Amino acid sequence: MVKETSISDKDLNSLTDLAKRIKEKYGVILWFAEIFGKRWSYLAGEKDISEYVWERIQINDKLGILVNDWGNVSEEIKKEILDLIRENIREMKG
Protein backbone atom coordinates (compact mmCIF):
# COMPACT_ATOMS: atom_id res chain seq x y z
CA MET A 1 0.00 0.00 0.00
CA VAL A 2 1.43 3.36 -0.98
CA LYS A 3 0.54 6.96 -0.41
CA GLU A 4 -1.35 8.56 -3.23
CA THR A 5 0.09 11.18 -5.46
CA SER A 6 -1.55 12.91 -8.35
CA ILE A 7 0.78 11.17 -10.79
CA SER A 8 0.65 7.51 -11.75
CA ASP A 9 3.00 4.81 -10.49
CA LYS A 10 4.40 4.55 -14.02
CA ASP A 11 5.28 8.24 -14.07
CA LEU A 12 6.66 8.02 -10.54
CA ASN A 13 8.99 5.26 -11.68
CA SER A 14 9.98 7.43 -14.64
CA LEU A 15 10.92 10.26 -12.31
CA THR A 16 12.93 7.92 -10.09
CA ASP A 17 14.72 6.62 -13.14
CA LEU A 18 15.31 10.13 -14.46
CA ALA A 19 16.82 11.33 -11.17
CA LYS A 20 19.10 8.29 -11.21
CA ARG A 21 20.18 8.91 -14.81
CA ILE A 22 20.91 12.56 -14.08
CA LYS A 23 23.06 11.59 -11.12
CA GLU A 24 24.96 8.98 -13.16
CA LYS A 25 25.50 11.15 -16.22
CA TYR A 26 26.05 14.58 -14.64
CA GLY A 27 26.80 13.86 -10.99
CA VAL A 28 23.89 16.07 -9.96
CA ILE A 29 21.72 15.04 -7.03
CA LEU A 30 18.12 16.15 -7.18
CA TRP A 31 14.69 15.08 -6.27
CA PHE A 32 11.15 15.66 -7.49
CA ALA A 33 8.36 17.09 -5.39
CA GLU A 34 4.63 17.52 -5.79
CA ILE A 35 3.56 21.09 -5.04
CA PHE A 36 0.57 22.04 -2.87
CA GLY A 37 0.83 25.69 -1.94
CA LYS A 38 3.75 25.94 0.47
CA ARG A 39 4.09 22.19 0.69
CA TRP A 40 6.56 20.46 -1.60
CA SER A 41 5.97 16.77 -0.94
CA TYR A 42 8.76 14.38 -1.78
CA LEU A 43 7.97 12.24 -4.86
CA ALA A 44 11.13 10.62 -6.17
CA GLY A 45 14.86 10.97 -6.32
CA GLU A 46 18.10 10.36 -4.50
CA LYS A 47 17.71 10.69 -0.73
CA ASP A 48 21.37 10.35 0.07
CA ILE A 49 22.17 14.04 0.08
CA SER A 50 25.62 15.51 0.28
CA GLU A 51 24.97 19.22 0.66
CA TYR A 52 22.79 21.42 2.83
CA VAL A 53 21.99 24.07 0.25
CA TRP A 54 19.06 23.48 -2.00
CA GLU A 55 17.85 25.13 -5.13
CA ARG A 56 14.09 24.89 -5.59
CA ILE A 57 12.94 25.09 -9.18
CA GLN A 58 9.29 24.97 -10.10
CA ILE A 59 8.76 23.02 -13.31
CA ASN A 60 5.00 23.48 -13.65
CA ASP A 61 2.11 24.28 -11.31
CA LYS A 62 2.22 20.79 -9.78
CA LEU A 63 5.82 19.63 -9.96
CA GLY A 64 9.11 20.99 -8.82
CA ILE A 65 12.67 19.86 -8.35
CA LEU A 66 15.05 20.37 -5.49
CA VAL A 67 18.64 20.30 -6.51
CA ASN A 68 20.86 19.25 -3.68
CA ASP A 69 24.16 19.42 -5.40
CA TRP A 70 24.87 20.97 -8.80
CA GLY A 71 28.50 20.04 -8.36
CA ASN A 72 30.77 21.82 -10.83
CA VAL A 73 28.40 21.75 -13.77
CA SER A 74 28.39 24.73 -16.10
CA GLU A 75 25.35 26.92 -16.76
CA GLU A 76 25.07 25.21 -20.13
CA ILE A 77 24.85 21.76 -18.53
CA LYS A 78 22.35 23.05 -15.97
CA LYS A 79 20.16 24.20 -18.85
CA GLU A 80 20.60 20.82 -20.55
CA ILE A 81 19.45 19.03 -17.36
CA LEU A 82 16.45 21.30 -16.91
CA ASP A 83 15.45 20.88 -20.56
CA LEU A 84 15.73 17.10 -20.15
CA ILE A 85 13.50 17.23 -17.09
CA ARG A 86 10.90 19.42 -18.76
CA GLU A 87 10.83 17.20 -21.81
CA ASN A 88 10.37 14.06 -19.69
CA ILE A 89 7.59 15.67 -17.70
CA ARG A 90 5.84 16.80 -20.90
CA GLU A 91 6.01 13.21 -22.16
CA MET A 92 4.52 11.99 -18.90
CA LYS A 93 1.46 14.11 -19.52
CA GLY A 94 1.24 12.66 -23.04
Added chain:
Amino acid sequence: MDKILDYNIDYPKIIREEEIVRYLDKGCDFINDEEIWEKLKKNACSSTSRIREILEKALHIETLEPDEVACLLNVEDEDLWDEIFDTAGKIKKKVYDNRIVTFAPLYCSSYCINNCLYCAFRRENLLIKRRKLSLEEIKRETEVLAGEIGHKRLIVVFGEHPQANIDYIVETIRTIYEVKVRTKNGYGSIRRVNVNAPPMSIEDLKRLKEVGIGTFQVFQETYHHDTYRKVHPQNTVKSNYLWRLYCMHRAIEAGIDDVGIGVLFGLYNWKFEVMGLVYHARELEKRFGIGPHTVSFPRLEPAFNTPFVQETRYKVSDTDFKKLIAVIRVSIPYTGMIITAREPKEIRREMIKVGCTQTDASTRIGIGAYSDRYNEQEAERQQFLLGDTRSLDEVVRDFAQMGYITSFCTAGYRCGRTGKCIMELLKSGKEAKFCKLNAILTFREWLDDFASEETKREGEKIIAQEMEEVRRQIPSIYPKLLEYYERIKNGERDLYF
Protein backbone atom coordinates in the same frame (compact mmCIF):
# COMPACT_ATOMS: atom_id res chain seq x y z
CA MET B 1 -33.04 23.87 20.02
CA ASP B 2 -30.54 26.11 18.28
CA LYS B 3 -29.97 24.74 14.78
CA ILE B 4 -26.23 24.74 15.24
CA LEU B 5 -26.62 22.21 18.03
CA ASP B 6 -28.78 19.86 15.98
CA TYR B 7 -27.38 16.35 16.40
CA ASN B 8 -29.45 14.65 13.76
CA ILE B 9 -26.30 13.66 11.93
CA ASP B 10 -26.18 11.31 8.98
CA TYR B 11 -23.47 9.03 10.34
CA PRO B 12 -23.09 6.78 7.27
CA LYS B 13 -22.03 9.86 5.31
CA ILE B 14 -19.24 10.53 7.79
CA ILE B 15 -18.00 7.02 8.48
CA ARG B 16 -17.18 5.05 5.34
CA GLU B 17 -16.93 1.40 6.27
CA GLU B 18 -14.95 0.53 3.13
CA GLU B 19 -12.26 2.98 4.29
CA ILE B 20 -11.83 0.93 7.45
CA VAL B 21 -12.29 -2.63 6.26
CA ARG B 22 -9.61 -2.36 3.55
CA TYR B 23 -6.95 -1.99 6.27
CA LEU B 24 -8.02 -4.75 8.63
CA ASP B 25 -5.96 -7.89 8.92
CA LYS B 26 -8.35 -10.87 8.77
CA GLY B 27 -11.03 -8.63 10.19
CA CYS B 28 -8.90 -7.46 13.13
CA ASP B 29 -7.27 -4.14 13.90
CA PHE B 30 -3.60 -3.84 14.83
CA ILE B 31 -4.20 -3.19 18.54
CA ASN B 32 -4.58 -6.46 20.37
CA ASP B 33 -5.30 -5.59 23.99
CA GLU B 34 -4.51 -9.08 25.30
CA GLU B 35 -1.25 -9.22 23.41
CA ILE B 36 -0.18 -5.87 24.85
CA TRP B 37 -0.91 -7.01 28.40
CA GLU B 38 0.87 -10.31 27.78
CA LYS B 39 3.99 -8.50 26.63
CA LEU B 40 3.90 -6.18 29.60
CA LYS B 41 3.63 -9.17 31.96
CA LYS B 42 6.18 -11.30 30.11
CA ASN B 43 8.81 -8.55 30.17
CA ALA B 44 8.35 -7.55 33.78
CA CYS B 45 11.89 -8.23 34.99
CA SER B 46 14.64 -7.54 32.50
CA SER B 47 18.29 -7.58 33.41
CA THR B 48 20.40 -4.47 33.35
CA SER B 49 22.36 -5.81 30.39
CA ARG B 50 19.13 -6.39 28.46
CA ILE B 51 17.98 -2.83 29.09
CA ARG B 52 21.35 -1.49 27.99
CA GLU B 53 21.18 -3.60 24.84
CA ILE B 54 17.82 -2.06 24.04
CA LEU B 55 19.09 1.46 24.67
CA GLU B 56 22.06 0.82 22.40
CA LYS B 57 19.71 -0.28 19.62
CA ALA B 58 17.68 2.89 20.08
CA LEU B 59 20.83 5.01 19.81
CA HIS B 60 21.15 3.65 16.27
CA ILE B 61 17.74 5.25 15.61
CA GLU B 62 15.83 2.03 15.13
CA THR B 63 12.19 1.63 16.17
CA LEU B 64 11.95 -0.78 19.07
CA GLU B 65 9.98 -4.03 19.10
CA PRO B 66 6.96 -4.16 21.44
CA ASP B 67 8.76 -6.63 23.75
CA GLU B 68 11.66 -4.21 24.05
CA VAL B 69 9.30 -1.34 24.87
CA ALA B 70 7.64 -3.48 27.52
CA CYS B 71 11.06 -4.18 29.06
CA LEU B 72 11.73 -0.47 29.38
CA LEU B 73 8.30 0.32 30.80
CA ASN B 74 8.79 -2.23 33.56
CA VAL B 75 12.15 -0.98 34.80
CA GLU B 76 12.06 -0.31 38.54
CA ASP B 77 15.69 0.54 39.28
CA GLU B 78 16.01 4.33 39.54
CA ASP B 79 19.61 4.27 38.30
CA LEU B 80 18.49 2.43 35.21
CA TRP B 81 15.80 5.04 34.70
CA ASP B 82 18.52 7.66 34.76
CA GLU B 83 20.23 5.76 31.96
CA ILE B 84 16.98 5.70 29.99
CA PHE B 85 16.53 9.44 30.51
CA ASP B 86 20.10 10.05 29.45
CA THR B 87 19.66 7.94 26.31
CA ALA B 88 16.43 9.77 25.48
CA GLY B 89 18.26 13.09 25.67
CA LYS B 90 21.09 11.77 23.48
CA ILE B 91 18.67 10.47 20.86
CA LYS B 92 16.88 13.77 20.69
CA LYS B 93 20.17 15.60 20.21
CA LYS B 94 21.31 13.16 17.53
CA VAL B 95 18.09 13.35 15.53
CA TYR B 96 16.99 16.94 16.09
CA ASP B 97 20.06 18.71 17.44
CA ASN B 98 19.76 21.34 20.13
CA ARG B 99 16.61 23.10 19.01
CA ILE B 100 13.06 23.26 20.29
CA VAL B 101 10.49 24.16 17.67
CA THR B 102 7.66 26.38 18.78
CA PHE B 103 4.10 26.88 17.54
CA ALA B 104 0.73 28.10 18.73
CA PRO B 105 -2.65 26.38 18.79
CA LEU B 106 -5.53 28.22 17.21
CA TYR B 107 -8.90 26.90 18.33
CA CYS B 108 -11.39 27.72 15.60
CA SER B 109 -14.63 26.11 16.69
CA SER B 110 -15.98 24.65 19.93
CA TYR B 111 -19.14 23.15 18.48
CA CYS B 112 -19.10 19.39 18.66
CA ILE B 113 -21.44 16.51 17.89
CA ASN B 114 -19.59 14.11 20.16
CA ASN B 115 -20.02 13.62 23.86
CA CYS B 116 -16.67 12.48 25.19
CA LEU B 117 -16.85 12.22 28.95
CA TYR B 118 -13.50 13.95 29.54
CA CYS B 119 -14.01 16.99 27.31
CA ALA B 120 -15.51 20.37 28.15
CA PHE B 121 -16.65 20.71 24.54
CA ARG B 122 -18.86 17.58 24.75
CA ARG B 123 -22.28 18.32 23.33
CA GLU B 124 -24.15 17.80 26.61
CA ASN B 125 -22.08 20.40 28.39
CA LEU B 126 -24.59 23.21 28.05
CA LEU B 127 -22.61 25.54 30.30
CA ILE B 128 -19.74 25.98 27.84
CA LYS B 129 -19.80 29.10 25.68
CA ARG B 130 -19.77 27.92 22.07
CA ARG B 131 -18.27 29.85 19.23
CA LYS B 132 -17.05 29.35 15.70
CA LEU B 133 -14.67 31.89 14.23
CA SER B 134 -15.54 33.57 10.96
CA LEU B 135 -12.79 33.81 8.35
CA GLU B 136 -12.38 37.47 9.21
CA GLU B 137 -11.86 36.52 12.86
CA ILE B 138 -9.38 33.83 11.83
CA LYS B 139 -7.48 36.51 9.95
CA ARG B 140 -7.44 38.76 13.04
CA GLU B 141 -6.22 35.92 15.23
CA THR B 142 -3.46 35.16 12.75
CA GLU B 143 -2.40 38.80 12.57
CA VAL B 144 -1.84 38.77 16.31
CA LEU B 145 -0.05 35.42 16.26
CA ALA B 146 2.19 36.24 13.34
CA GLY B 147 2.46 39.99 13.64
CA GLU B 148 2.67 40.60 17.39
CA ILE B 149 3.85 37.37 18.97
CA GLY B 150 5.99 36.13 16.12
CA HIS B 151 4.83 32.57 15.57
CA LYS B 152 5.48 30.96 12.20
CA ARG B 153 3.70 27.68 12.84
CA LEU B 154 0.17 27.06 13.96
CA ILE B 155 -1.96 24.09 14.75
CA VAL B 156 -5.60 24.77 14.00
CA VAL B 157 -8.05 22.85 16.16
CA PHE B 158 -11.65 21.97 15.33
CA GLY B 159 -14.45 20.14 17.12
CA GLU B 160 -16.35 17.61 15.04
CA HIS B 161 -19.43 19.37 13.70
CA PRO B 162 -21.06 20.05 10.32
CA GLN B 163 -20.38 23.75 10.85
CA ALA B 164 -16.65 22.99 10.94
CA ASN B 165 -16.66 20.77 7.88
CA ILE B 166 -13.90 20.28 5.34
CA ASP B 167 -14.89 23.44 3.44
CA TYR B 168 -14.46 25.52 6.58
CA ILE B 169 -11.17 23.82 7.49
CA VAL B 170 -9.75 24.38 3.99
CA GLU B 171 -10.82 28.04 3.93
CA THR B 172 -9.35 28.53 7.41
CA ILE B 173 -5.99 27.23 6.25
CA ARG B 174 -6.10 29.34 3.12
CA THR B 175 -6.96 32.45 5.12
CA ILE B 176 -4.10 31.87 7.53
CA TYR B 177 -1.53 31.43 4.76
CA GLU B 178 -2.63 34.70 3.15
CA VAL B 179 -1.85 36.81 6.21
CA LYS B 180 1.30 38.95 6.03
CA VAL B 181 1.93 41.63 8.66
CA ARG B 182 4.66 44.24 8.84
CA THR B 183 6.88 43.85 11.90
CA LYS B 184 9.71 45.85 13.43
CA ASN B 185 12.33 44.90 10.88
CA GLY B 186 10.59 42.57 8.46
CA TYR B 187 7.20 40.90 8.24
CA GLY B 188 5.31 38.16 10.00
CA SER B 189 3.43 35.31 8.41
CA ILE B 190 2.47 31.74 9.15
CA ARG B 191 4.59 29.33 7.14
CA ARG B 192 3.17 26.01 8.31
CA VAL B 193 -0.38 25.15 9.33
CA ASN B 194 -0.86 21.82 11.05
CA VAL B 195 -4.36 20.53 11.64
CA ASN B 196 -5.90 18.79 14.65
CA ALA B 197 -9.29 17.67 13.43
CA PRO B 198 -11.68 14.75 13.43
CA PRO B 199 -10.88 11.68 11.31
CA MET B 200 -11.92 12.20 7.71
CA SER B 201 -12.56 10.32 4.51
CA ILE B 202 -9.86 9.97 1.87
CA GLU B 203 -11.80 12.40 -0.32
CA ASP B 204 -11.71 15.11 2.35
CA LEU B 205 -8.09 14.39 3.24
CA LYS B 206 -7.09 15.01 -0.37
CA ARG B 207 -8.54 18.48 -0.05
CA LEU B 208 -6.41 19.13 3.02
CA LYS B 209 -3.35 18.02 1.08
CA GLU B 210 -4.18 20.32 -1.80
CA VAL B 211 -4.42 23.40 0.38
CA GLY B 212 -0.89 22.78 1.67
CA ILE B 213 -1.41 21.27 5.12
CA GLY B 214 1.62 20.66 7.33
CA THR B 215 0.89 17.75 9.69
CA PHE B 216 -2.49 16.09 10.07
CA GLN B 217 -2.99 15.23 13.70
CA VAL B 218 -5.62 13.00 15.29
CA PHE B 219 -5.23 11.43 18.72
CA GLN B 220 -6.67 8.00 19.38
CA GLU B 221 -7.22 9.23 22.97
CA THR B 222 -6.96 5.66 24.27
CA TYR B 223 -5.93 2.47 22.47
CA HIS B 224 -7.74 0.28 25.01
CA HIS B 225 -10.90 -0.90 23.30
CA ASP B 226 -13.10 -1.19 26.36
CA THR B 227 -12.07 2.17 27.79
CA TYR B 228 -12.61 3.78 24.41
CA ARG B 229 -16.18 2.47 24.46
CA LYS B 230 -16.79 3.78 27.97
CA VAL B 231 -15.58 7.34 27.39
CA HIS B 232 -17.10 7.78 23.92
CA PRO B 233 -20.87 7.23 24.18
CA GLN B 234 -22.36 4.92 21.62
CA ASN B 235 -24.63 7.37 19.84
CA THR B 236 -21.72 9.49 18.61
CA VAL B 237 -19.46 9.42 15.56
CA LYS B 238 -16.41 9.30 17.79
CA SER B 239 -17.61 6.06 19.35
CA ASN B 240 -16.32 4.29 16.23
CA TYR B 241 -12.87 3.13 17.38
CA LEU B 242 -11.80 1.82 13.99
CA TRP B 243 -12.76 4.97 12.05
CA ARG B 244 -10.42 6.89 14.31
CA LEU B 245 -7.69 4.24 14.47
CA TYR B 246 -7.29 4.07 10.69
CA CYS B 247 -7.50 7.76 9.92
CA MET B 248 -3.73 7.99 9.46
CA HIS B 249 -3.83 5.12 7.00
CA ARG B 250 -6.38 7.13 5.04
CA ALA B 251 -4.33 10.32 5.40
CA ILE B 252 -1.19 8.73 4.01
CA GLU B 253 -3.16 7.06 1.26
CA ALA B 254 -4.62 10.46 0.40
CA GLY B 255 -1.08 11.77 0.03
CA ILE B 256 -0.56 13.50 3.38
CA ASP B 257 2.79 12.12 4.43
CA ASP B 258 3.24 14.00 7.72
CA VAL B 259 0.87 12.61 10.35
CA GLY B 260 0.66 13.07 14.11
CA ILE B 261 -0.66 10.55 16.61
CA GLY B 262 -1.28 10.79 20.33
CA VAL B 263 -2.92 9.58 23.50
CA LEU B 264 -4.80 11.45 26.21
CA PHE B 265 -3.02 10.12 29.27
CA GLY B 266 -5.29 9.57 32.23
CA LEU B 267 -8.00 7.58 30.49
CA TYR B 268 -6.32 4.19 30.96
CA ASN B 269 -3.07 2.58 32.15
CA TRP B 270 -0.15 4.65 30.88
CA LYS B 271 2.09 1.68 30.11
CA PHE B 272 -0.60 0.15 27.92
CA GLU B 273 -1.03 3.42 26.07
CA VAL B 274 2.70 3.78 25.36
CA MET B 275 2.59 0.28 23.87
CA GLY B 276 -0.41 1.35 21.79
CA LEU B 277 1.51 4.32 20.40
CA VAL B 278 4.43 2.11 19.44
CA TYR B 279 2.16 -0.43 17.77
CA HIS B 280 0.55 2.42 15.83
CA ALA B 281 3.92 3.77 14.70
CA ARG B 282 5.08 0.31 13.65
CA GLU B 283 1.86 -0.33 11.75
CA LEU B 284 2.32 2.85 9.70
CA GLU B 285 5.96 2.00 9.04
CA LYS B 286 5.02 -1.48 7.92
CA ARG B 287 2.20 -0.40 5.61
CA PHE B 288 3.62 2.78 4.14
CA GLY B 289 7.28 3.02 5.12
CA ILE B 290 6.32 6.21 6.96
CA GLY B 291 6.04 6.48 10.73
CA PRO B 292 4.41 9.33 12.64
CA HIS B 293 5.93 12.77 12.10
CA THR B 294 4.94 13.60 15.68
CA VAL B 295 3.66 11.94 18.83
CA SER B 296 1.70 13.90 21.45
CA PHE B 297 0.96 12.89 25.04
CA PRO B 298 -1.42 15.37 26.67
CA ARG B 299 -2.47 14.58 30.23
CA LEU B 300 -6.04 15.06 31.40
CA GLU B 301 -6.43 18.56 32.80
CA PRO B 302 -9.29 20.20 34.73
CA ALA B 303 -12.10 21.14 32.38
CA PHE B 304 -15.19 23.21 32.98
CA ASN B 305 -18.16 21.21 34.26
CA THR B 306 -16.33 17.93 33.52
CA PRO B 307 -16.30 15.74 36.62
CA PHE B 308 -14.74 12.76 34.79
CA VAL B 309 -11.33 14.42 35.05
CA GLN B 310 -11.44 14.38 38.84
CA GLU B 311 -12.84 10.86 39.00
CA THR B 312 -10.43 8.91 36.76
CA ARG B 313 -8.16 6.41 38.51
CA TYR B 314 -5.55 6.47 35.79
CA LYS B 315 -4.07 9.93 36.36
CA VAL B 316 -0.39 9.98 35.48
CA SER B 317 2.00 11.29 38.11
CA ASP B 318 4.82 13.65 37.16
CA THR B 319 7.32 10.85 37.79
CA ASP B 320 5.52 8.46 35.48
CA PHE B 321 5.01 11.23 32.94
CA LYS B 322 8.75 11.67 32.60
CA LYS B 323 9.16 7.91 32.22
CA LEU B 324 6.55 7.57 29.49
CA ILE B 325 8.03 10.47 27.51
CA ALA B 326 11.51 9.00 27.73
CA VAL B 327 10.27 5.58 26.63
CA ILE B 328 8.40 7.04 23.65
CA ARG B 329 11.56 8.93 22.65
CA VAL B 330 13.67 5.80 22.88
CA SER B 331 11.08 3.55 21.22
CA ILE B 332 10.27 5.75 18.19
CA PRO B 333 13.56 7.60 17.98
CA TYR B 334 12.93 9.53 14.75
CA THR B 335 9.57 11.04 15.69
CA GLY B 336 8.90 14.61 16.79
CA MET B 337 7.49 14.86 20.31
CA ILE B 338 5.20 17.60 21.43
CA ILE B 339 4.80 18.84 24.99
CA THR B 340 2.26 21.60 25.37
CA ALA B 341 1.31 24.44 27.64
CA ARG B 342 -1.17 22.13 29.32
CA GLU B 343 1.81 21.38 31.51
CA PRO B 344 3.24 23.85 34.04
CA LYS B 345 6.63 25.38 33.32
CA GLU B 346 8.59 23.18 35.74
CA ILE B 347 7.27 20.06 34.05
CA ARG B 348 8.00 21.37 30.56
CA ARG B 349 11.56 22.22 31.57
CA GLU B 350 12.07 18.72 32.88
CA MET B 351 10.48 16.94 29.90
CA ILE B 352 12.43 18.92 27.31
CA LYS B 353 15.52 17.14 28.63
CA VAL B 354 14.15 13.66 27.91
CA GLY B 355 13.36 14.07 24.26
CA CYS B 356 10.63 16.58 23.51
CA THR B 357 11.20 18.55 20.32
CA GLN B 358 8.23 20.91 20.05
CA THR B 359 6.21 23.11 22.34
CA ASP B 360 3.81 26.03 22.29
CA ALA B 361 3.91 29.41 24.00
CA SER B 362 1.84 32.58 24.35
CA THR B 363 -0.91 30.02 24.20
CA ARG B 364 -4.56 30.98 24.40
CA ILE B 365 -7.12 28.24 23.81
CA GLY B 366 -10.34 30.19 24.19
CA ILE B 367 -12.00 30.66 20.82
CA GLY B 368 -10.98 34.13 19.61
CA ALA B 369 -8.73 34.61 22.63
CA TYR B 370 -5.68 36.00 20.85
CA SER B 371 -7.41 39.04 19.45
CA ASP B 372 -9.87 39.36 22.34
CA ARG B 373 -6.76 39.90 24.44
CA TYR B 374 -8.00 38.59 27.74
CA ASN B 375 -5.19 37.69 30.14
CA GLU B 376 -6.90 35.37 32.56
CA GLN B 377 -8.08 31.98 31.39
CA GLU B 378 -11.82 31.66 30.96
CA ALA B 379 -12.78 28.10 31.76
CA GLU B 380 -16.19 28.31 30.12
CA ARG B 381 -14.61 29.19 26.75
CA GLN B 382 -11.88 26.55 26.79
CA GLN B 383 -11.59 22.82 26.28
CA PHE B 384 -9.42 22.57 29.43
CA LEU B 385 -7.25 24.77 31.64
CA LEU B 386 -3.64 25.50 30.74
CA GLY B 387 -0.77 24.92 33.13
CA ASP B 388 1.60 27.45 31.59
CA THR B 389 0.38 30.75 30.19
CA ARG B 390 3.79 32.36 29.81
CA SER B 391 4.50 34.44 26.75
CA LEU B 392 6.66 33.24 23.91
CA ASP B 393 9.22 35.84 24.93
CA GLU B 394 9.51 34.37 28.43
CA VAL B 395 9.65 30.78 27.17
CA VAL B 396 12.31 31.61 24.59
CA ARG B 397 14.40 33.29 27.27
CA ASP B 398 13.94 30.32 29.58
CA PHE B 399 15.04 27.88 26.88
CA ALA B 400 18.06 30.03 26.02
CA GLN B 401 19.10 30.03 29.67
CA MET B 402 18.74 26.24 29.63
CA GLY B 403 21.00 26.10 26.56
CA TYR B 404 18.38 25.44 23.88
CA ILE B 405 17.75 27.50 20.79
CA THR B 406 14.10 28.10 19.85
CA SER B 407 13.34 27.32 16.25
CA PHE B 408 10.56 28.54 13.99
CA CYS B 409 11.69 26.35 11.15
CA THR B 410 9.32 25.30 8.40
CA ALA B 411 11.95 24.36 5.82
CA GLY B 412 11.49 20.62 5.62
CA TYR B 413 8.04 20.49 4.12
CA ARG B 414 8.91 23.24 1.67
CA CYS B 415 11.94 21.36 0.40
CA GLY B 416 10.49 17.93 -0.18
CA ARG B 417 11.82 16.65 3.13
CA THR B 418 8.56 14.94 3.97
CA GLY B 419 7.26 11.46 4.65
CA LYS B 420 9.69 8.66 3.78
CA CYS B 421 12.35 11.12 2.77
CA ILE B 422 12.52 12.99 6.05
CA MET B 423 12.38 9.74 7.96
CA GLU B 424 15.57 8.59 6.28
CA LEU B 425 17.25 11.93 6.85
CA LEU B 426 16.23 11.92 10.52
CA LYS B 427 17.54 8.41 11.05
CA SER B 428 20.85 9.19 9.35
CA GLY B 429 21.43 12.34 11.42
CA LYS B 430 21.51 14.56 8.33
CA GLU B 431 18.26 16.28 9.17
CA ALA B 432 19.75 17.37 12.51
CA LYS B 433 22.14 19.61 10.57
CA PHE B 434 19.22 21.26 8.79
CA CYS B 435 17.54 21.66 12.17
CA LYS B 436 20.56 23.50 13.51
CA LEU B 437 20.98 25.79 10.50
CA ASN B 438 17.32 26.72 10.26
CA ALA B 439 17.01 27.25 14.00
CA ILE B 440 19.75 29.89 13.79
CA LEU B 441 18.11 31.70 10.87
CA THR B 442 14.56 31.67 12.19
CA PHE B 443 15.70 32.59 15.70
CA ARG B 444 17.58 35.56 14.26
CA GLU B 445 14.39 36.73 12.54
CA TRP B 446 12.37 36.41 15.73
CA LEU B 447 14.94 38.14 17.92
CA ASP B 448 15.07 41.08 15.52
CA ASP B 449 11.31 41.40 15.06
CA PHE B 450 9.80 40.47 18.41
CA ALA B 451 12.17 39.84 21.31
CA SER B 452 12.31 42.01 24.44
CA GLU B 453 15.73 43.44 25.28
CA GLU B 454 16.17 40.95 28.10
CA THR B 455 15.36 37.97 25.89
CA LYS B 456 17.49 39.32 23.08
CA ARG B 457 20.52 39.38 25.43
CA GLU B 458 20.05 35.70 26.27
CA GLY B 459 19.22 34.87 22.67
CA GLU B 460 22.43 36.42 21.31
CA LYS B 461 24.47 34.13 23.56
CA ILE B 462 22.76 30.97 22.34
CA ILE B 463 22.94 32.03 18.70
CA ALA B 464 26.67 32.69 19.03
CA GLN B 465 27.12 29.24 20.52
CA GLU B 466 25.16 27.58 17.73
CA MET B 467 27.05 29.50 15.02
CA GLU B 468 30.34 28.37 16.51
CA GLU B 469 29.13 24.76 16.46
CA VAL B 470 28.28 25.08 12.77
CA ARG B 471 31.70 26.54 12.06
CA ARG B 472 33.32 23.54 13.77
CA GLN B 473 30.98 20.72 12.77
CA ILE B 474 29.97 21.66 9.21
CA PRO B 475 32.63 24.14 8.07
CA SER B 476 31.70 23.75 4.39
CA ILE B 477 28.29 25.35 4.98
CA TYR B 478 29.45 28.07 7.34
CA PRO B 479 30.06 30.74 4.66
CA LYS B 480 26.56 30.20 3.28
CA LEU B 481 25.08 30.36 6.77
CA LEU B 482 26.90 33.64 7.38
CA GLU B 483 25.58 35.02 4.11
CA TYR B 484 21.95 34.14 4.95
CA TYR B 485 22.43 35.36 8.52
CA GLU B 486 23.64 38.80 7.38
CA ARG B 487 20.82 39.08 4.85
CA ILE B 488 18.31 38.40 7.62
CA LYS B 489 19.94 40.99 9.87
CA ASN B 490 19.49 43.40 6.98
CA GLY B 491 15.76 42.74 6.86
CA GLU B 492 15.34 39.85 4.44
CA ARG B 493 13.04 37.15 5.67
CA ASP B 494 12.34 33.47 5.08
CA LEU B 495 15.75 32.24 4.03
CA TYR B 496 16.27 28.58 4.76
CA PHE B 497 18.30 25.47 4.08
